[in-house]
Amino acid sequence: MTSAQRGRKGMAFGVGRLLAGAFMLVIWISASATGMLPGPTEVLVYLASMRPEELFAQVLKTLYNSITGFSLSFLISMALGLISHKSNLIMGFSEALSEIFNSTSALVWSLVLVAVMGVLSPLPPILVVAAVTLPHVLTATVSALSSADPGLLEAIRAVGAKPSDEFFEVILPSSVPLLVSASRVGLGTALRISVVAEAFGSSGGVGYMIIRSYNLADASGVLAWSVVLIALVLGLDQLILKPIERRAKRWLE
Amino acid sequence: MAGMMLRVSSVHKSFSEPVLTDISLHLKEREVLGLVGPNGCGKTTLLRIMAGLETPDRGDVKVMGKVGIVFQEDRLLPWKTLWENIALGLKYRGLRGEELIGKVKEYSEMVGLSKSDLALHPRKASGGTRRKAALARALVLEPEILLLDEPFTGLDVKARISLREALRLIWSEYELSTVIVSHQLEELLLLTGRVYVLTPKPARIAEEISVEGMDLKSRLDRVKEALYHILSRTPGSEEPLS
Known part of the structure; x- marks a missing residue:
């Protein structure tokens, strides 16, 4: 593909994205015209009236819950993935664990963990995120770690590589693009899930603010905090995760 | 044996079917040896056995020196x-x-x-x-022994010449014994002094040909004649070499 063709493709892609945004805005404006929802102007006014320190505190709380929960699931996945690589028993255990966790909804995890740990415990949102993202991250990790090219492993063995060199020089680098892509999807999921968990058992976070506004019949508040969540997910993805993914895959281009 | 770098004795190898049958050959010090044979006859397997990457089912491989291998890919x-x-x-x-x-x-x-x-x-x-x-x-x-698996495959003429010259320079500078597996007969015969011709799978050594002192045309004629002779005795075989 020439650079001009790439430029045209990129331009069309960008226009498509703008159109999707405009489409959602039109639906929102149409719905607000019927009186069902507050319109974008009311929500903007609500957002402008928020105290910045409160906004940051709630956003940080949600980010903390999501990133901590996701990191926990990533660490468990890496550990299981590495042992699965050597043991069929652990491979079977990981697969079954993944299937069980995948069949359990975020709502069930939230209710059970809040019931066990209490509404005021900071742990349920973190653990719900870890439990819900674990099957996806675990599946991606196991498949990434076993996707190393045997030809490359043989080639470095032929020049004297030890098993630890095989891991650090071939197995880990060849899994990085898959792991980074999985992490990008996983972190987005983590943010959305943490909000559900916060709504059930937390004293802060974007999810807590959404449910609090709902309980106060404050529709503008519900939408304003929802907009904050969408901006957070998109900002994290586009400004941080996507550039990291591009960098991790640069040798593939 | 003095001046010997590698000796393969009565090597047999099977995977799901026999691949190599009773292969015996040797590589002398500072020699460039060629292995030719029909497509898929087991040349790469033989090279991998020489490199210690595969174990023969029977037979013996003696290597007198450090081995380096360059894979086809x-x-x-x-x-x-x-x-x-x-x-x-x-x-x-x-x-x-x-x-x-x-x-x-x-x-x-x-x-x-x-x-x-x-x-x-x-x-x-x-x-x-x-x-x-x-x-x-x-x-x-x-390494003291260099094993090259199809070094010229996929290269254009300019790259083939450049690689050939690089190999010549290396042989002139270092004490290196080399085995080359190649389908590119012309490239191979420009570099080697001795060639083993293998039969279709399961491969055996059909002929050992010394091409030292011959011009390129005579080398090509001699090796092609050996290959045609083998293929004419193997029903269903196609011309696999360039």
Whole structure:
């Protein structure tokens, strides 16, 4: 593909994205015209009236819950993935664990963990995120770690590589693009899930603010905090995760 | 035996079916030996057995020196630059700093890689450059026996000539015994002094031909005649060589 063709493709892609945004805005404006929802102007006014320190505190709380929960699931996945690589028993255990966790909804995890740990415990949102993202991250990790090219492993063995060199020089680098892509999807999921968990058992976070506004019949508040969540997910993805993914895959281009 | 670098004695190898049957051959000191035979006859398996990457079911392989192998596919790590790929084996042997840099530089120059080539990742490099990097990766460990699996496959004429010249330079500078497996008969016969012709699978040694002192045309005629003779006795075989 020439650079001009790439430029045209990129331009069309960008226009498509703008159109999707405009489409959602039109639906929102149409719905607000019927009186069902507050319109974008009311929500903007609500957002402008928020105290910045409160906004940051709630956003940080949600980010903390999501990133901590996701990191926990990533660490468990890496550990299981590495042992699965050597043991069929652990491979079977990981697969079954993944299937069980995948069949359990975020709502069930939230209710059970809040019931066990209490509404005021900071742990349920973190653990719900870890439990819900674990099957996806675990599946991606196991498949990434076993996707190393045997030809490359043989080639470095032929020049004297030890098993630890095989891991650090071939197995880990060849899994990085898959792991980074999985992490990008996983972190987005983590943010959305943490909000559900916060709504059930937390004293802060974007999810807590959404449910609090709902309980106060404050529709503008519900939408304003929802907009904050969408901006957070998109900002994290586009400004941080996507550039990291591009960098991790640069040798593939 | 004095002056002998490698000896393969009565080697048999099967995977799901027999691949090699009673193969015996030898490689002399500083010799360039060719292995030719029909497509899929087991030449690469034989080379891998010589390199110790496969174990024969029966028979014996004696290797008198360090072995380096260059695979048919370049097998360079795509996330590392060519420089880093060449340095890998030295790093595993604990070399660092100036000594490592000096060796990588020496062998990269020997195979004809420029400084800008070495900064490339494999995907950005041409087929010829990648092949030279794979050759340098094997040479930098200073093997006494070099095994080359289809070194000219997939290269254009210019890259083939360049690689051929690089190999000649290496042989003139270092004490190296070499086995080359290649379908490119002309390239192979320009470099080798002796050729073993293998039969279709399960491969046996059909003939050992010394082409030393012959001009290229006579070498080609002699080896092609041997190959046609083998193929004419094998129903269903096609002309597999260029």
